Amino acid sequence: MSDVKRAVTKEDIFNIQSITDPKWSPDGKGIIFVKTNLEKDKDTYISNLFYYDNTSEQVTQWTYGEQKDIQPIWSPKGDHLAFLSTRNKASQLFVIPLAGGEAKQVTNCTNGVSEFEWSPDGKRIAFQGALKPDESFDRKADEEQEPNETKPEVKVISRMKYKGDGAGILSEEYEQIGIIDLETEEIEHITKPGHDYGLLAWSPDGKCLMYTADEAENKDFSFDSDLVLYDLESKTSKIIETDKGFVTDGEWSPDGKKFAFVFHGQVYKNASHPDILVYDKESEETLNATKDLDFPVGDYMSGDILQGARMPGVQWGNEETFYFPVSEYGNVALYEGNDSGNIKQIWDGQQHIYGFDVRSDKVAATVATSTEPGELYVYELSQQEKQKLTKYHEEWLSQVKISEPEEFVYRSVDSWDVHGWLMKPIEFDETERYPLIYQVHGGPHAMYGNTFFHEMQWLASQGYVVAYINPRGSHSYHQEFVDAVRGDYGGNDYMDVMNGLDHLLEKYEFIDEQRLGLTGGSYGGFMTNWIVGHTDRFKAAVTQRSISNWISFYGVSDIGYYFSEWQIQADLRNIKKLWEHSPLAYVDEIETPLLIIHSEQDLRCPIEQAEQLFIALKRQEKDTEFVRIPEADHNLSRTGKPSLRLERLQHLLRWFEEKL
Template identity: 45%
Template sequence: MSKRVITPEDLLQLRSVTSPALSSNGEQLVYVETTLHNEKNAYAAELMKTSLTDPHSTVQLTQGEHVNRLPQWSPKEEILAFISNRTGTPQLFLLSGWGEPKQLTEEKKGVTDFKWSPDGTQIAYTSVQLPEDEKEDKEDKQLEPLVVNKMKYKSDASGFWQGEYTHVFTVDIQSHKHSQLTSGEMSYTLLDWMSDSQQVLVTSVNQKDTDFVFTNDLLILSVETKEQVQLTDQTHVISEASVSPDGAYIAMRAHERAYENATHFEIYLLELATTTWTKLTADWDVQLGPVVAADFLQNTVDPGLVWSQDSKSISLLVSSNGNVDVYQVSVDGTREALLTGEQHVYGFALHPDGQTLVAGISTSGHPGDLYLTKVKTNEVTRLTTSNDSVLDELEVVQAEEIRFTHEEGHELQGWLMKPSGFSEGESYPLIVEIHGGPHAMYANSYMHEFQTLTSRGFAVLYINPRGSLGYGQEFVNAVRGDYGGGDYRDIMAAVDYTLEQNPWIDETRLGVTGGSYGGFMTNWIVGHTNRFKAAVTQRSICNWTSFYGVSDIGYYFTEWQIQADLNETDKLWKHSPLAYVNQIETPLLILHGEKDYRCPIEQAEQLYIALKRREKTTTFIRFPEANHELSRSGKPSLRLRRLEAIGQWFDQYL
């Protein structure tokens, strides 16, 4: 059967298979299967259950096209807890006997996260709590002005801050009795339970004025007395912490901001009996955790630091050289690779035997499935086939790795995708894709945008330039203070190398695109060279001076990354693509979300007006109700429209 090329609409056919969760005995697996619906312009995520010994026994546990996510088994029984928006807001539900789910919470703003207690009698959860005068709905509520007294007053993810804080609660599984463990004008992040099931591990910022506070502290909360014990002293950025099953240790993933947000995380081990901290990964120059720039998978969950049953080791995801692997770090600091390869492991569950994994794995040519992996024998068995019927119809292009040494001495890694239906002797245009961040990593992972471009007859080149994670601390830090310098030279060197190695690419038909930092680089490139005949800039930055005050992260991100503030406007302007607008000759499509608070739409407006005033070739598309996550989790109809606009622009000018 002849296969057809991939279209943007295939997003509606393909399924994300994520969030594997194993029962306490390791026999049953539950996972999340997410689909997009264009008619309802929404996402649906259903819970699926299967047996590790009989994958053909798969059953769907939830119905109704709601978003059901974050499944977690009770440590003691075959009871499943999960978050669902079936009642309108995301609430906590229990499922046992595979009947109708029972609702555990009725929080006004919903539940954001939860953890089972080790003894299976309680669940701790977090919920955003409104100020007292906002908790009760008022009839005929008048529009009220927003009074702002802090710099961190808005968020791309949650909008304007209205005085709400995230607090920690517990609920008893039998009695359904709720207890609020935290209160006051500070937010808490739930991490884990202590092994006695009487205390909860959280992080918080114990300070009211947080405008210039970027660290947090590790705390233990007593469920009975609500007393707090502080374990750290505001010296680290803590992203994760986990308690060993025997209660002897707390493992923490954190860093000390040596390179601000470009700093690699480390694993620290606290021995509770001696209150001794040990850095387990001091000699390991990798990024701990997943940092892949991708556009397809939904409801992925970083499992964090996963303890073995014997409390002797921790398993975690590690990003390195375009791959995300699973490694194990023992309490004495030794390391072992559990699952590696040219692939993106986007989640895993560790079997009680400590030597078996269920892992979600994607590659450049496959959206992702769950696999059972035996560590000692390297035996791999595929457990899910959710996309097989669709993929059987599609011509999916595999990316080919490229590696070369830059003339400045460092090695660069990237990938080249040939056009669908590639034929020797034919000539093809090339599109260069640039990831955001800048501290992210392109990987051996499926990218739907890239596939839709190859289906239109374009080759696609994507690399990890200076500033990308996955290649050591020095490499990731090299972009700070040098935006448009070494990173620009890396990208152009990759273009030169690719053209030299692939004479079938038509060097007179080059395109470039990227989003966020990738949008900044797209703007910078077309302002510094006319080699590209078409460009698409997405959710971009063009003016660091205005970005400083309008982005939700502007004032500190600009100081960290450009290493200048409003007292150094000459430097901010020097690194602003808008300063070079007179040199832009490349036809430029500008895509931006109306509610993007990360790179606000005024950045796009400035660039568009500057180009139009100079009678340059440009078009501006504004996406309603869309924030910075448009390409990854925006409304399905807008995601399709975006992909179509990119493809049509390159069709027109290449």
């Protein structure tokens, strides 16, 4: 093999595989996980289950086909494996015997299954799926039914939450919970029609389920849910008292005495740091185990290579100790804690842990770094040593040139430190000067960090300096920092971005100040629009899936009315404030050539936001183009059709090549 390495190409997305959702077998002899490939010829994604054997140190593929097989969970005895599969269109629950035999489909729910949990005796499975009020789980979907070619359906809308990005116009469906007896295949429906529930965990004694419930009558303004303990014998439920907020994950301690869960409070609306709360079943008290931790529990990393990654919120190691992920300073680390509030970091580093499973003193985890896509690892807690188990990207990495990001920190408004990264072009020559592409992430409560980012590597391979920062509003920093952007869009967050540019130009003399490029998506698209309306320092910019007008966004986005109230802190009774924070109000000042990229099926930031901006710019004969991406939603750059992802990248590069 030649020692000459090549540049990363946009087509290399087909060489990057997504390794996710590791689960120890109950006997500790191996790990099941999911591997997802981008299929170029079929222009889609394919997921299958793979097993790593500790003894042979070999990986075996367990499922095959062109569907998505995801979310594997072992039966308690380890003699069966359950998973979800799209092999019959809607995602259904399948069970495969480990002694041999084909996977058996055990649900046929009209709208599919999204979550499930084994009973402790392995005889039943609780599952979650969407149902209309008049539907039941045992209604068989007619796979042979001819498509309905009658008149288009007229929809009568009576609720504000009537559409969703990636889903379109929503039917009146609610998340429900059922339990299937694997022997009789009978299904017991345990929740009330017309309300939303979220399955969490089955108690170790098999007598109760923990789930969440949103039974509010006015769901348009319901953003909370109750934590519910459901007794399977008496068919009664009990609400576990918490502050206003909602729960996203939880697990019983092995002895069934305590329940640890991830709680999202509403003090700072969607900017609030999640915490780990622990409910003691005997005392009926709930304690906040992470109240003194000023970082968010969970994974808030932005990226473009992971498919279907599922990060556990909390897992018990024994009766007293649990483990949970924390986003901090652009990394995702693993912490250990107990209900007394004693917490400590046990696995850190410049890395992105995006999946884990604990068994005894070992952690199976999927981990990525800024220079290597995710692989499967085992981490020894007692010795604090890790071992890489898979090497799916080893051959590819041996063929391509990778730019290693350099971290930097600078002082911005309020004397706060702001954190960022810079990537040099792969053929870097310190005597040359290079154009810069400056990236702003979405959210705004997300983060850039130490994970592999194909787009960034590709731009560096094309001869650009690439820089990206975490301005105020970004996660992985203190609560005040995350909350500071709310009500101040275009204020000190803008100053953070521009102060970062000043820092880059002062510190890195190889950046050509006359060839500065800017881009970002979602909130990053808003910020791109805002920046070019307030400065002409950038020679070219690309705005993606952006917001230009908060007044119209309020009514057209699937989250518009409440997101605007939470983030801009204004509604339609305060048009003045919505307009003052709208980039469209500053079109007169835009002189930077601006490419607008937007997906036609984006309901998070609907395409009318791009249309308004484009027409306003063209009316004033500004230098602009509008790229409309069909058959794509807000998540194009992460989960869109591979061919359309390549189109987006090509237009991004084309604009900078032409203008810089």
